[in-house]
Amino acid sequence: MPELPEVETMRRGIAPIVGQRIEQIEIVPCERRPVLVEPGLRQFRKRAVGQVVAAVERLGKRVVIRLASDDRIVFEPRMTGLVLVADPPSAEHLRFRIDFVSGRLRHVWYWDRRGLGSVRLMTARQMAEAWGERVGPDALTIELAEFRRRLERSRRPIKVALLDQKALAGVGNLYASELLHVARIHPATPCDALEDEDWEGIHAALRGVLEEAVRYEGSTLSDGTYRNALNQVGGYQNHHRVYDRAGEWCRSCSKNQVERVVQAQRATFFCRNCQPERL
DNA sequence: CATATGTCCTGAGAGC
DNA sequence: TGCTCTCAGGACATAT
Numbered sequence: 001m002p003e004l005p006e007v008e009t010m011r012r013g014i015a016p017i018v019g020q021r022i023e024q025i026e027i028v029p030c031e032r033r034p035v036l037v038e039p040g041l042r043q044f045r046k047r048a049v050g051q052v053v054a055a056v057e058r059l060g061k062r063v064v065i066r067l068a069s070d071d072r073i074v075f076e077p078r079m080t081g082l083v084l085v086a087d088p089p090s091a092e093h094l095r096f097r098i099d100f101v102s103g104r105l106r107h108v109w110y111w112d113r114r115g116l117g118s119v120r121l122m123t124a125r126q127m128a129e130a131w132g133e134r135v136g137p138d139a140l141t142i143e144l145a146e147f148r149r150r151l152e153r154s155r156r157p158i159k160v161a162l163l164d165q166k167a168l169a170g171v172g173n174l175y176a177s178e179l180l181h182v183a184r185i186h187p188a189t190p191c192d193a194l195e196d197e198d199w200e201g202i203h204a205a206l207r208g209v210l211e212e213a214v215r216y217e218g219s220t221l222s223d224g225t226y227r228n229a230l231n232q233v234g235g236y237q238n239h240h241r242v243y244d245r246a247g248e249w250c251r252s253c254s255k256n257q258v259e260r261v262v263q264a265q266r267a268t269f270f271c272r273n274c275q276p277e278r279l
Numbered sequence: 280c281a282t283a284t285g286t287c288c289t290g291a292g293a294g295c
Numbered sequence: 296t297g298c299t300c301t302c303a304g305g306a307c308a309t310a311t
Contacts (some may be wrong), residue, residue, distance in 0.1 A: 001305060002305075076305085076306080077305080078305040078306065079305050080305090112303095116304095134306090134307090163304095163305095165305095172304075173303090173304060173305085221303085223303075265304085266302080267296065267304085278303095
């Protein structure tokens, strides 16, 4: 599902629209219950058509197209949303389209099979009101001291705490398991039981795994949903150490089979040999 | 305040 | 074979 590496890949894929002018906005009629688009089409067009794209940014797991005015077009893919410049995987779940006057890329599409995502036109102020308090520092750039400060007093298991976007923005269920395996930390370890070298290791693994996954353009899981902006599958699923590998031999030690447990209603994968439980 | 749980949604895959 | 059921996990509302 789109986590930081997947959303960053989408962001990079549509980045060439910077400098291009929006010609038209379309909300694509869809048989399904429509995804959230705010404001309505009339207002959306009034504020966005004719505007030039100033930048393409990312806020946690959201893609943000910043316009020369104060407005931003914010895509929140949630589970199955894709931001594309190529034709989408199917016409069926197309939701939204931006047309450009000229330039290398003629369109940006928003496609969303399950429709839990959204497309919103927001001012900087609206974004700050919506997410200023809810979205923490970006997981790719957060420094060790800040990372630790934001998590170390929690009594929650480290795997669960890593998913808290208020503490740290961008980590989702897949990469939380992956990075704890690299750091050799048992996912159930309470944050407040972790020591200096643990925090250093987790922080290093956080950055290392996310950067590696960005280089591979994210993970396309067995359902095949995730695609980059060109509708191509990612490559990082071939490098997963534990995620979705329950029962398979650990790639790191070859001594144990990967285990699957449930934490906070989410699947967690780990190797008991590489990530021993603390007593 | 911190933490836990239920909800939205579709389609793949399991099981009968 | 075709039906029904469960599950996947983003963010957020509500409950404890």
